[in-house]
Amino acid sequence: MFLKFKHEVKSALKSALDTTGYSIDDLYIEESAHSDLASSLSFRLASKYKQNPMTIAITIADAITIPENSLIDRVEVAGAYINFFVSKKFLNDTIYEIFEKQDSYGAGHGKGKAIIEHTSANPNGPLHVGHIRNSIIGDTLARILKKVGYDVEVQYYANDMGRQIAIVAWALDRFEFDRRKKTDHAIADVYIRANQELGDDPDLSQQIDEMMQKIELGDERMIERFDRATDLAISGITSTLERMNIHHDRFVYESRFVKDGEVADVLQELEGSGLAETIDGALTVRMPEFDKDLVIRRSNRTSLYVTRDLAYHRWKAEQCDRMIDVLGADHKLISSQLCYVLRVCGIKEPEIVIFEFVSLPEGSMSTRAGKFIPADDLLDQVEKQALVEVTKRRPDTGEDFRKRVSVPVGIGAVRYDIVKISPEKATTFDWESALDFDKLGAPFIQYSHARARSILRKTSGVPDSIDPSVLTGDAEISLVKQLARFSHVANTAASDLKPHIMAIYARELAEAFNQFYRLSPVLSAPDNLRDARIGLVECARIVLAGVLDVLGIDAPESM
RNA sequence: GGGCUCGUGGCUUAGCCAGGAUAUAGCGCCGGACUUCUAAUCCGGACGUCCCGGGUUCGAAUCCCGGCGAGUCCGCCA
Numbered sequence: 001m002f003l004k005f006k007h008e009v010k011s012a013l014k015s016a017l018d019t020t021g022y023s024i025d026d027l028y029i030e031e032s033a034h035s036d037l038a039s040s041l042s043f044r045l046a047s048k049y050k051q052n053p054m055t056i057a058i059t060i061a062d063a064i065t066i067p068e069n070s071l072i073d074r075v076e077v078a079g080a081y082i083n084f085f086v087s088k089k090f091l092n093d094t095i096y097e098i099f100e101k102q103d104s105y106g107a108g109h110g111k112g113k114a115i116i117e118h119t120s121a122n123p124n125g126p127l128h129v130g131h132i133r134n135s136i137i138g139d140t141l142a143r144i145l146k147k148v149g150y151d152v153e154v155q156y157y158a159n160d161m162g163r164q165i166a167i168v169a170w171a172l173d174r175f176e177f178d179r180r181k182k183t184d185h186a187i188a189d190v191y192i193r194a195n196q197e198l199g200d201d202p203d204l205s206q207q208i209d210e211m212m213q214k215i216e217l218g219d220e221r222m223i224e225r226f227d228r229a230t231d232l233a234i235s236g237i238t239s240t241l242e243r244m245n246i247h248h249d250r251f252v253y254e255s256r257f258v259k260d261g262e263v264a265d266v267l268q269e270l271e272g273s274g275l276a277e278t279i280d281g282a283l284t285v286r287m288p289e290f291d292k293d294l295v296i297r298r299s300n301r302t303s304l305y306v307t308r309d310l311a312y313h314r315w316k317a318e319q320c321d322r323m324i325d326v327l328g329a330d331h332k333l334i335s336s337q338l339c340y341v342l343r344v345c346g347i348k349e350p351e352i353v354i355f356e357f358v359s360l361p362e363g364s365m366s367t368r369a370g371k372f373i374p375a376d377d378l379l380d381q382v383e384k385q386a387l388v389e390v391t392k393r394r395p396d397t398g399e400d401f402r403k404r405v406s407v408p409v410g411i412g413a414v415r416y417d418i419v420k421i422s423p424e425k426a427t428t429f430d431w432e433s434a435l436d437f438d439k440l441g442a443p444f445i446q447y448s449h450a451r452a453r454s455i456l457r458k459t460s461g462v463p464d465s466i467d468p469s470v471l472t473g474d475a476e477i478s479l480v481k482q483l484a485r486f487s488h489v490a491n492t493a494a495s496d497l498k499p500h501i502m503a504i505y506a507r508e509l510a511e512a513f514n515q516f517y518r519l520s521p522v523l524s525a526p527d528n529l530r531d532a533r534i535g536l537v538e539c540a541r542i543v544l545a546g547v548l549d550v551l552g553i554d555a556p557e558s559m
Numbered sequence: 560g561g562g563c564u565c566g567u568g569g570c571u572u573a574g575c576c577a578g579g580a581u582a583u584a585g586c587g588c589c590g591g592a593c594u595u596c597u598a599a600u601c602c603g604g605a606c607g608u609c610c611c612g613g614g615u616u617c618g619a620a621u622c623c624c625g626g627c628g629a630g631u632c633c634g635c636c637a
Binding site: 046047164281282291292298302359364392425440443446500521537 | 561562563564565570571572573576577578579580581583584585586587592595596597598599600601602616617618629630631632633634635636637
C-alpha cells in the first residue's frame with residue numbers, strides 16, 4: 001500500500017510540475033518524520049530557476065490536484081518542503097489488503113530465479129560465531145527474496161578438495177577420531193593437531209602436496225579419504241544450521257567441476273583466447289587493474305580454489321536471473337578478481353554481499369589454531385540463559401512451557417542480534433552481551449506477537465468484516481502505517497541486499513504494536529470499535545508473524 | 560608500502576550510495592505507570608565537537624581532497 005501511495009504522490013507531483021512549467025529529473029521524494037512522504041524538489045528548482053524555494057513550493061503545492069478516492073489526504077508546505085499525508089482510504093485499504101492476502105501479505109515484484117550461496121565454510125571443523133554471521137545474513141536474504149517473489153535456491157559451495165581438506169584427510173589416518181563428539185568438532189580436533197604437527201616441516205608438507213595431486217587426477221582411494229573428511233564435517237555443520245532454521249537446497253561440491261571437466265574447459269578457454277598465459281610454468285591471468293596477476297593453474301598442473309570457483313560461477317550463471325554470494329571481508333580481493341575474469345569472459349557476475357569480521361576480544365578467530373567459539377556453544381549457552389529468563393518472567397507456567405519457549409527465544413535472539421547490524425560493520429563477540437536478554441531485540445518482537453495472540457485467544461474469533469474507519473487514535477493510525485510498509489521494506493531489502501533494514505522494520509513494527517496495546521484496550525472497547533480493534537490486532541499478528549518468518553525467527557504463541 | 564571497510568552521546572547502533580526541516584534506536588543512568596487484553600511493556604528526562612582539517616553547496620553526518628585511528632587483504636592457501 002505504501003508503494004501505491006508513493007506512486008500517487010509521484011504522479012500528482014509530476015502533473016503539478018507540468019502545469020506550473022517547472023522541470024526536474026528527480027522528484028526527491030523521501031520518507032519523513034514530518035509527514036508520510038516529503039519532497040525537497042523546491043530547493044533544487046530554486047537554484048535552477050533563481051527563485052525563492054518557498055515560493056516554488058507553494059506554487060507547486062497549489063497546482064497539485066488530489067483525485068477522488070486518493071491515497072493522498074492532503075498536501076502541505078513547510079520550510080519549502082512539500083509534505084504529503086496519507087488518506088483514510090490508505091489506512092482502510094491497508095487493513096483490507098492484509099485481511100485478503102493473509103500470510104502472503106508483503107509479497108513484492110521480484111521475478112525469476114535467484115541462486116544465493118552462503119556459509120560455504122571449509123569442512124575442517126564446526127561453524128564458529130563468525131561463520132554464522134554469513135549463514136544468518138545469507139538465510140535472511142534468501143527469505144527476503146522469497147518473500148518478494150523470487151524462486152530461490154540456496155547453495156552451499158563445499159570445498160572438498162582444497163589443501164585444508166587434504167590436511168584433514170591426512171590427520172584422520174594419523175590421529176584418533178573422537179567418536180563421542182559431534183563429528184564436526186572431532187574433525188576440528190584432528191585438524192588443529194595436524195597443523196601443529198605439520199608446522200614448517202617440508203617433508204610432511206610434501207605429503208599433503210602429493211595427496212592434492214592424486215585427488216586432482218581422480219585417484220579413487222584418495223577421493224574416498226577426502227569424501228569421508230568432508231562428510232563428517234558437513235553433517236555436523238548441517239545440524240548446527242538446522243538449529244538456526246537455516247536450510248540449504250543444494251550442496252555443490254568443488255570436486256565435481258574437476259571431475260566433469262568444467263575446470264579443464266575454463267582453463268582451455270582462457271588459454272585459447274589468450275586471456276591467460278604461462279608464467280614460470282603456471283597458467284596466469286594478467287590483471288592490470290589489481291597490480292597482481294592471478295594464477296589459475298599451478299606449475300604442477302593442479303587447479304586452485306579460484307579456478308574451481310570460476311567453473312562454479314560459470315555453471316551457476318546460466319541457471320538464474322540473480323546470482324548472489326555472501327562472503328567474508330577476507331574474500332574481497334579474490335572475489336573482485338573472480339568477477340574480473342568472468343567479465344572478460346562475458347559471463348554474468350555475481351552480486352556479492354560482503355560482511356566484515358567477527359573477532360574475539362583477544363583477536364581474530366582461526367579454526368586452524370583452535371582459536372574460535374563454536375556456534376553450537378553459543379546456541380547452547382543462549383538457550384540455557386533463555387530458560388533462566390523465561391523462568392524469571394513466567395513463574396506461573398510449568399517446566400514444559402518454559403523449555404518449549406526458551407528454544408525459539410534463544411535462537412531468535414542470536415539471529416536478530418547478528419542480522420540487525422549492517423554487514424559492513426566489524427564486530428567483536430563477547431559472552432556478556434551475547435547472553436544479555438535486556439539488550440537482545442528478538443524477544444521484544446516475539447513478545448508483541450505473543451501479546452497479539454493472547455488477545456485473539458480471548459475473543460470468539462476475528463470478525464469477517466470490520467469497519468476500519470473507527471480506528472482514529474494516534475496509536476492505531478501509526479500501527480496501520482507501519483503495517484503498510486512491509487512490502488516496501490522487503491523490496492528495498494531485496495534490491496539493495498540489505499537484510500538489516502528488515503530487522504529494523506521488525507523492531508519499529510513491534511514498537512508501534514506495543515504502543516497501541518498500551519493505549520487502546522481491545523476486549524473492553526464498545527462493540528464496533530472492539531471488532532475493528534480485533535481486526536487490527538489480527539493484521540498486526542499476521543504482519544509480525546510474517547516479519548519474524550522473513551527473519552527466520554519462530555513466533556511463539558505465548559511467552 | 561598499496562587496496563578495501565569502518566570511525567555517530569559512557570557502550571552498541573540507524574541514517575551516508577540517490578546532500579535538506581529538531582541526527583535513529585537500544586543498553587546503561589535519572590524519574591513515572593501494573594485492582595485494566597502477559598510490565599520481555601509503556602511514558603518522561605539527562606547525555607552528541609556525527610574522528611580531525613580543508614573544499615564544493617543556499618544547505619554537509621551524508622559528496623570531494625588531505626590527515627588520524629581501528630579492522631582486513633595483498634600465496635602456484637582457501
